[in-house]
Amino acid sequence: MVPIAKLTIVEAINAALRQEMERDASVVVLGEDVGRDGGVFRATDGLWEKFGDERVIDTPLAETGIIGASIGLALGGLKPVCEAQFDGFATPMLDQLINHASRIRWRSRGRFSCPLVLRFPYGGGIRALEHHSDSPETYYAHTPGLKVVVPSGPYDAKGLLASAIRDPDPVIFMEPKRVYRAIREEVPEEEYTVPLGQARVLQEGSDVTVIAWGAMVRECREALALTSYSIELIDLRTLSPMDTKTLVESVKKTGRAVIVQEAPRNCSVSAEVAAVLSREAFTSLRAPIKRVTGFDTVIPYPRMENYYIADEKRIAKEIDKVMKY
Amino acid sequence: MRKTLAKFSVEYLQILDENGRADETLMPVLGDARVREFYEQMVRGRVFDETALALQREGRMGTYASIRGQEASNVGPALAMDKEDWLFPAFREDASMVARGVSMEALLRYWGWDERGNDVRDVNVFPVAVPVSTQIPHAAGFAWAMKLRKKRVATLVYFGDGATSKGDFAEALNLAGVFNLPVVFVCQNNQWAISVPRAKQSAAETLAQKAIAYGFPGIQVDGNDVFATYVATKEAIRRAKEGNGPTLIECFTYRMSDHTTADDAKKYRDAKQVAEWEKKDPIKRLQLYMKAKGLWSESYERALREQTRKEVDEAVKKYESMPPAQIEDMFRYTYAEMTPQLKEQLGYLKKSIEETKSTGGANR
Numbered sequence: 298m299v300p301i302a303k304l305t306i307v308e309a310i311n312a313a314l315r316q317e318m319e320r321d322a323s324v325v326v327l328g329e330d331v332g333r334d335g336g337v338f339r340a341t342d343g344l345w346e347k348f349g350d351e352r353v354i355d356t357p358l359a360e361t362g363i364i365g366a367s368i369g370l371a372l373g374g375l376k377p378v379c380e381a382q383f384d385g386f387a388t389p390m391l392d393q394l395i396n397h398a399s400r401i402r403w404r405s406r407g408r409f410s411c412p413l414v415l416r417f418p419y420g421g422g423i424r425a426l427e428h429h430s431d432s433p434e435t436y437y438a439h440t441p442g443l444k445v446v447v448p449s450g451p452y453d454a455k456g457l458l459a460s461a462i463r464d465p466d467p468v469i470f471m472e473p474k475r476v477y478r479a480i481r482e483e484v485p486e487e488e489y490t491v492p493l494g495q496a497r498v499l500q501e502g503s504d505v506t507v508i509a510w511g512a513m514v515r516e517c518r519e520a521l522a523l524t525s526y527s528i529e530l531i532d533l534r535t536l537s538p539m540d541t542k543t544l545v546e547s548v549k550k551t552g553r554a555v556i557v558q559e560a561p562r563n564c565s566v567s568a569e570v571a572a573v574l575s576r577e578a579f580t581s582l583r584a585p586i587k588r589v590t591g592f593d594t595v596i597p598y599p600r601m602e603n604y605y606i607a608d609e610k611r612i613a614k615e616i617d618k619v620m621k622y
Numbered sequence: 623m624r625k626t627l628a629k630f631s632v633e634y635l636q637i638l639d640e641n642g643r644a645d646e647t648l649m650p651v652l653g654d655a656r657v658r659e660f661y662e663q664m665v666r667g668r669v670f671d672e673t674a675l676a677l678q679r680e681g682r683m684g685t686y687a688s689i690r691g692q693e694a695s696n697v698g699p700a701l702a703m704d705k706e707d708w709l710f711p712a713f714r715e716d717a718s719m720v721a722r723g724v725s726m727e728a729l730l731r732y733w734g735w736d737e738r739g740n741d742v743r744d745v746n747v748f749p750v751a752v753p754v755s756t757q758i759p760h761a762a763g764f765a766w767a768m769k770l771r772k773k774r775v776a777t778l779v780y781f782g783d784g785a786t787s788k789g790d791f792a793e794a795l796n797l798a799g800v801f802n803l804p805v806v807f808v809c810q811n812n813q814w815a816i817s818v819p820r821a822k823q824s825a826a827e828t829l830a831q832k833a834i835a836y837g838f839p840g841i842q843v844d845g846n847d848v849f850a851t852y853v854a855t856k857e858a859i860r861r862a863k864e865g866n867g868p869t870l871i872e873c874f875t876y877r878m879s880d881h882t883t884a885d886d887a888k889k890y891r892d893a894k895q896v897a898e899w900e901k902k903d904p905i906k907r908l909q910l911y912m913k914a915k916g917l918w919s920e921s922y923e924r925a926l927r928e929q930t931r932k933e934v935d936e937a938v939k940k941y942e943s944m945p946p947a948q949i950e951d952m953f954r955y956t957y958a959e960m961t962p963q964l965k966e967q968l969g970y971l972k973k974s975i976e977e978t979k980s981t982g983g984a985n986r
């Protein structure tokens with residue numbers, strides 16, 4: 298029998314890092330407080346003890362340096378898995394990511410590549426200070442040359458992170474911190490991967506397709522319980538490159554689509570999904586594609602953030618409106 | 623040919639030692655009332671800090687970054703500033719902000735999950751900056767504006783030892799040097815950036831010496847000596863206002879608490895080190911000094927504590943009795959005028975709350 302443990306998302310991430318570091322000696326983990334402290338969310342707990350100073354590196358407080366040096370480490374033959382402590386602190390990394398990591402393969406006509414992973418916790422709902430609650434996936438997904446992965450549960454977290462680390466290109470791995478410890482799932486102790494670029498149908502249905510990723514998948518699951526419709530729930534998992542085939546097939550079947558995201562609305566990933574569906578599934582649509590998103594404001598401090606992030610009731614209501622169109 | 627082109631040295635300043643003995647040759651001229659003010663501001667900071675920690679533990683307030691042990695680095699610079707000067711805090715400067723006139727109630731609100739805590743009018747203090755180091759170039763720019771507008775105003779910016787590793791720090795100091803800006807850079811070197819010790823933050827022997835590379839003076843001061851932090855800041859502000867450019871002050875201090883209430887420092891640091899620093903407590907040493915000068919007595923202390931307690935309790939009461947913000951507040955300050963999109967989204971949210979009787983579900 299294959300040993301299986303019930304893990305949380307953060308434990309599954311820890312397990313994936315451990316597994317990949319054991320498997321491949323070129324994998325190094327670096328970031329602020331990832332070593333002795335084990336990461337502020339404990340995602341790298343125990344790795345420093347096991348793999349030592351040279352493979353689990355506490356860096357100075359320098360995000361541009363961390364990502365820039367990770368590019369150099371990758372060019373020099375290692376596989377850096379670097380961490381930004383929170384969504385809001387990955388922002389300075391965009392310079393190196395947009396201007397270099399994403400284009401080194403392109404610029405060098407394939408001679409050099411940049412197989413690095415940047416992981417960071419994202420999203421609201423943990424009663425944190427400003428800059429600790431953002432959902433910035435759009436910036437990354439918009440950048441040619443980057444892959445963007447967002448798991449919603451422990452099993453996928455482990456398998457997707459393993460794939461991200463093995464991927465030949467730079468991968469942004471966004472971790473839904475609101476559900477870091479909220480979901481437990483059976484996660485095999487043995488090695489496995491979940492391929493990038495594939496959405497997952499979590500529940501099959503025939504009335505309406507609900508598409509979400511990351512922490513919002515939980516809110517959507519709860520919304521399903523509030524409606525009596527036959528809902529097909531899809532976890533996008535990889536935002537870029539997007540698995541349009543799975544989305545289009547589903548909407549061709551249901552004729553309706555609700556896309557749910559935490560991030561602000563303007564020019565966001567949900568807009569891309571909607572554009573794809575309106576092009577590829579146009580003749581099957583029985584109602585306009587609906588987006589349930591964050592607002593085009595800064596996500597508020599915790600006293601108000603629960604009004605910003607769509608809850609299960611708001612999502613259920615929107616599903617209802619689509620059904621009654 | 624080989625020759626030495628330049629040699630540099632780094633100055634250290636301590637006026638009041640651990641045992642409360644002052645070097646009278648360095649002591650600034652301060653009246654008794656002023657000395658008491660230093661003490662009282664630090665006690666206000668300490669009592670506020672203890673209260674904030676307690677509120678957080680009881681779930682009445684959010685994640686909080688304690689200033690315990692850093693009161694002298696908070697208060698000395700604040701009291702050295704003139705009314706017209708401007709303060710750019712990081713997030714471990716509550717006592718400094720309070721000494722500059724920010725209400726405790728506002729700070730509680732800020733740490734208590736409420737943006738309205740940043741809405742502080744009539745004091746020259748900017749809101750807390752959470753992304754480490756990012757406020758440093760703002761201060762340089764603000765100082766630049768003051769200079770270009772011919773205003774005799776100094777700008778003071780706080781940041782930690784960890785912040786000195788970021789590009790923002792380097793770029794801000796460089797700009798300030800190149801344009802000879804009237805800005806004072808105050809580094810609270812509390813020896814830790816969460817779990818990363820100062821020695822792993824930089825290979826440089828002092829952080830003060832980083833100024834030298836940008837062409838202006840840097841000084842390290844005993845950050846638990848409120849007279850030293852005061853004097854160094856006073857001198858730096860004078861330099862700034864006389865057109866002599868920026869200064870970097872490294873306040874050598876210690877973070878006595880966990881990084882924030884979300885952290886557990888036991889995981890990465892030795893309790894012995896904390897105990898060593900306890901002996902250097904900034905409040906205790908000023909108290910010893912004042913006692914020797916006849917400026918401190920048990921009854922003075924009791925009255926001060928009582929009065930401060932009352933002040934803090936009052937602030938807590940105001941903080942906790944404030945009605946919730948309006949939904950509009952979420953949208954109102956995104957632009958000077960709400961865009962059509964935002965108006966539509968606000969309308970949608972209001973309707974949605976009505977329809978679903980939602981109190982929001984994500985935050986649990």
Ligand SMILES: Cc1ncc(C[n+]2csc(CCOP(=O)(O)OP(=O)(O)O)c2C)c(N)n1
Pocket residue numbers: 329358360382386714752753754755781782783784785786810812814815816877881
């Ligand atoms: C750019 C950025 N990266 C990471 C963080 C998370 N973080 C908050 S405080 C901190 C350490 C700051 O150390 P230091 O500058 O010494 O200030 P201190 O907390 O000691 O006052 C870190 C890493 C942040 N706020 N901003």
Ligand SMILES: [Mg+2]
Pocket residue numbers: 782783784810811812813814815816
């Ligand atoms: Mg520090």
